[in-house]
Amino acid sequence: MTSNLGAAEMNEMINGAMGFHQPPALIDAxxxxxxxxxxxxxxxxxxxxxxxxxxxxxxxxxxxxxQHLEKILxxxxxxxxxxILQAAGSSQFVFSCTDKVKxxxxxxxxxxxxxxxxxxxxxxxxxxxxxANLVATAQVKLGDFVRVDMNGDNRLVFVKEAEGAMVPVLLxxxxxxxxxxxxxxxxxxxxxxxxxxxxxxxxHQK
Numbered sequence: 001m002t003s004n005l006g007a008a009e010m011n012e013m014i015n016g017a018m019g020f021h022q023p024p025a026l027i028d029a030x031x032x033x034x035x036x037x038x039x040x041x042x043x044x045x046x047x048x049x050x051x052x053x054x055x056x057x058x059x060x061x062x063x064x065x066x067q068h069l070e071k072i073l074x075x076x077x078x079x080x081x082x083x084i085l086q087a088a089g090s091s092q093f094v095f096s097c098t099d100k101v102k103x104x105x106x107x108x109x110x111x112x113x114x115x116x117x118x119x120x121x122x123x124x125x126x127x128x129x130x131x132a133n134l135v136a137t138a139q140v141k142l143g144d145f146v147r148v149d150m151n152g153d154n155r156l157v158f159v160k161e162a163e164g165a166m167v168p169v170l171l172x173x174x175x176x177x178x179x180x181x182x183x184x185x186x187x188x189x190x191x192x193x194x195x196x197x198x199x200x201x202x203x204h205q206k
Contacts, residue, residue: 003042003043005039005042005046006015006039006041006042006043009034009038009042010038010039013031013034013035013038013159024058026098031063032063032144034063035060035062035063036060036062039058039060040058040060043058048174064110064116065097069110069116069119070102072116072119073102073105073106073116073119076119076120076123077097077102077123077127080123080127080128081094081095090138090141090142091141091142092142092143093135093140093141093142093144093145093146093147094144094145094146094177095131095146095147095148096145096146096147096148097127097148098148098149098150100149100150101127101149101150101156104125104126104150104154105119105122105123105126105155106119108122108125108126109121109122109123125155126156127148128194130158131146131157131158134158136147139160140158140160141163141164143164144160144162144163144164145160145161145162146158146159146160146161147159147161160189
């Protein structure tokens with residue numbers, strides 16, 4: 001069973017309460033210990049000792065730290081890549097996000113209160129939908145390699161680095177079916193990179 005007992009007190013520790021004190025600059029082990037004690041004390045106030053004695057173990061979820069959020073983002077991006085490589089038909093391609101794009105997605109999808117709950121939604125809105133539009137408009141085809149970057153206006157841009165040059169190792173890793181499809185593709189390198197957008201889906205900015 002789960003409970004949000006002590007959530008208000010824990011939120012005050014993280015975000016500051018009514019302007020009386022500033023939130024901590026870094027979530028460290030001491031903050032985690034305070035959050036754990038706060039949750040346990042709230043549970044003991046709410047439930048009787050007889051009930052608490054029947055609970056084998058009490059687990060308090062700690063705050064996600066930046067390194068945890070970065071791993072979650074990498075996992076979610078890997079799942080998007082897997083979906084692309086396992087797609088039916090001839091629309092498999094490979095994409096790569098720059099560090100600036102990853103930072104943008106973190107800012108869009110993560111906050112102290114909700115953690116990484118909205119990260120997947122931010123990825124779908126800012127990355128998956130534009131990529132799907134590029135496929136639908138035949139701007140990205142089988143075997144292409146696309147780099148996702150940020151321009152000077154803090155908008156996502158999609159640069160086709162290569163055409164028909166899907167990495168066979170990735171195909172073998174994610175899908176044998178996708179690998180067989182890509183094996184029949186003509187592998188050619190583009191002479192120059194081509195930048196394109198998935199308008200109107202890319203008309204968003206911070």
